Amino acid sequence: MIAYYGKKLLLLLGSLFLLSLLVFFIARLAPGDPLVSYYGDRVEKMSTEERWQAEERLRLNDPLPVQYARWLEGALQGDFGISYKYKTEVTEVIGSRAVNTLILGGTAFVLVFAGALALGVFCVWHEGRLADRLICRIGTALSCIPEFWLSLLLILIFSVALGWLPSSGAYTPGDGGLWDRLQHLVLPLLVVVLGHLWYYSYMVRNRLMEEVRAEYVLLQKSCGLSKSAILLRHCLRNALPSYLSIMALAVPHIMGGTYVVEAVFSYPGLGTLSYESARYQDYNLLMLLCLISGAVVIFCSLLAQTVGERLDRRLKHGAEAAAVATVAAAAAEEGACAHD
């Protein structure tokens, strides 16, 4: 058991190391001036001498491998450097924003998790009937709408036309009470949930549709069990392990889904932060953000495997390949929608 988790942990650390290497070199090799994010417009007026001094102060003059080694040394001791733009510790900058993203992403995840399950069960219950077909149609249509456009539409309706909800930010400066925060959360949350809900409902629906075609359903029916008892107590229970592993993979998917939404609503979260840092060469900030999201992705896929094996003993004994296949298929489908 310890060897098993030890191996997984090693894999996680190795992947993070490779990830840091990759991001470091791509970021440094991409053209752009990190000085701009530190000194702002003053950079344009600097003489060559001043520039050189500034670069020396930020230690940007050494060869890349040396810079990477220094970064790694600091990172291993918990020092991730300072953000060029905010001029404070990177961890502080991220810490102040992470809460907002966790609120948005976490709430969205809970809603998608519950909603997808409910919608999937509802569709299978009414399989082939009008309600099911209608939901399928609407769901497919919804999944085609780009997130930024949906955001714009909602802003247009609820902020501009009706004036009910604010269109940007996480709270009104000076206010920041619970009610105010909730009002700011509604629209971004709605977009993230609508953007992901059908994708997972469809998975639940397909999985359950397979399940209700099994032989044991027929047997239970002939024994006189009610439809709800069969569907909820038996079919759903069999489908739950794979749903849970898929939802573990959904964590990074939904968190990543907040990126564009945050940008449209200027919601001060990790999404806007990483977008800024990539655009304006705030190297240290970018590195840590990539490492965090990479760690979440890798950790969640390990979690998905473990959850599947824990809940469904069949997966562990002999049929480990099946678990991997479910997870791989889910990941593959997820990738197909990654750009959405």
Place this chain on the structure above:
Amino acid sequence: MIKKRMTSPSALAAGKKPLLPALFLVLIVAGCLCCELFIPYDPAYMDLAHASEGPSRQFLFGTDTMGRDIFSMIWYGGRISLTIGLLATAVSALLAVLIGACSGLAPRWLDGLIMRLTEIILSVPNLLLVVLLQALWQQAGVLSISLVIGLTSWMSIAKVVRTEVRQLVHSDYVLASRCMGGGFFHILARHLAPNFFSSIMFMVIMNIRGAIVAESTLSFLGIGLPLEIISWGSMLSLTENSLLAGCWWIIVIPGLFLIATLMCITELGERFRGARSRRHSNL
């Protein structure tokens, strides 16, 4: 008594050809290709006297904040958007097949390494990867943005290709071909590709959709196409100003065109999703 009930919408759809979406898509593509024949204005001409005008007899879909006619822009811009969708997908599919096949045919350690790397790239948020790669070109153009989108969307297809190749590689006909001196590309094209083609077809078509969405999102965020290159995405990037002014047509109309196209592509893609079981529900 056995109740007769239709199995499922998807099973039904599998029997039915998606005529309507196909027709609609042909209409949009043809309209975009031959737009010179019927668009009333030069899509790039900025008529500042008529900026931000609502839909009217003169301007069917209204004008944007720079006074360009939206009706003309939609048809003209569709070309760019569709081109980017196809070009980016071609890049990603080619990369995916090559990398997937290499990984599938490689010895175990190399296969493991390539797949690990693929997963690592997959774990970087897509938006960041695009921003970093896009920085390599000073000014985004149709070609550069297709390349960037293609370079960041091959991973999941490559994984599927690799799994399929791994299963196929031990079959006798591949062995026979190898013995007769068939090279990598020969085996890939003649023996492997025809076999995994059907399993990646759905993903490839969905990639077209993804690429069009990606282009419009990037242009909207201001890191994609500049305003002068008209596409459905760059048309929507002006919306920050029009939002506050309440000019809904600048946002809604190009968006509807975009979504209609995406829906048609999805419907067509569903055809390749592999037939579902047509058995009746036991419930």
